[in-house]
Amino acid sequence: MNKRKIIISQDLNEQLLNQIKELIPEWNIIIGRNPAIWKNHIHEAEIIAGWKAEMKQPIIQGEGKNLKWVQTWSAGVNALPLDILEKDHVQITTANGVHAYPISETIFGLLLAFTRKIDTYVKQQQKKNWHHAHMKQEIHNKTIGIIGVGKIGKETAKIAKAFGMTVIGVRQSGMPEEFVDEMFKQDQLQDVLPKCDYVIVTLPLTSKTRNMFGTDEFNSMKSSAFFINVGRGPIVIETDLIQALDAHQIAGAGLDVFETEPLPETSRLWEMDNVIMTPHTSGNTEFYDQRLIEEIFIPNLKNYLSGESPEINLLNYKKGY
Incomplete structure (x- = not known):
């Protein structure tokens, strides 16, 4: 046998x-x-x-x-x-x-890097440039929008509360969740975006989430808001994101996932000052x-x-x- x-x-x-x-x-x-x-x-x-x-x-x-x-x-x-x-x-x-801890840590690593200008200071260190870079922001008491409140989103919401943040969630069911102050359904996304200082995408790629973020969504965000995508690249129309970053419609983007991976050397994202990228490694952990x-x-x-x-x-x- x-x-x-x-x-x-x-x-x-x-x-x-x-x-x-x-x-x-x-x-x-x-x-x-x-x-x-x-x-x-x-x-x-x-x-x-x-x-x-x-x-x-x-x-x-x-x-x-x-x-x-x-x-x-x-x-x-x-x-x-x-x-x-x-x-x-x-x-x-x-x-x-499996990824809830490492990805939520990456999310806050990106948020803190942008808000406290860590990425800027690393670049200045390489050039031996001593400058405050007009750093003044903090994440305490800001509003974070978590688009996709699954296990990663829940852990992110819990950490956000330690910073005293207001947490807005978006999930397909709209069901409430611990550590989330206000929950919306996916078709209410346009109501959520204008309220957020940070927009975090943790969604899977499905027929409903593909191309979810484009010009209309970035136009709805605050010009001071930061956009983080740790879900899947095709959830975002990359050319629209680049245009929004160029026009300063949003303050910056932290990206772990991309439409094409590895990211082509020809992509403008590599050289944009208001972008921090990781090579689809946010879920890596010992x-x-x-x-x-x-x-x-x-x-x-x-x-x-x-x-x-x-x-x-x-x-x-x-x-x-």
């Missing part, structure tokens, strides 16, 4: 791998980041933990007929062939929640694998082995998240 097979396309430490082995001692575990390790096993894999771009074509070609469940190593699923996986009734769970395995994958695996559906971060195909 053939052993049931799982592909883990990551390099896990021994302690985490042993936790998985204890649950499925009779399974054939194929593990490693190198595609050469697992590419010939896709057609037999029942579970794939960690989606890689090299898996897409075999799945499209029908090699995943034995596949029942995919656990992604990211919060987003837009890189997966969702139409085929949905047709084959493959369950998908995401890494949503605890990434541990949180994903212990808090998401293992509880889901226990459910799966008992004949139930994985519950944590189970994708709703209709919603796209």
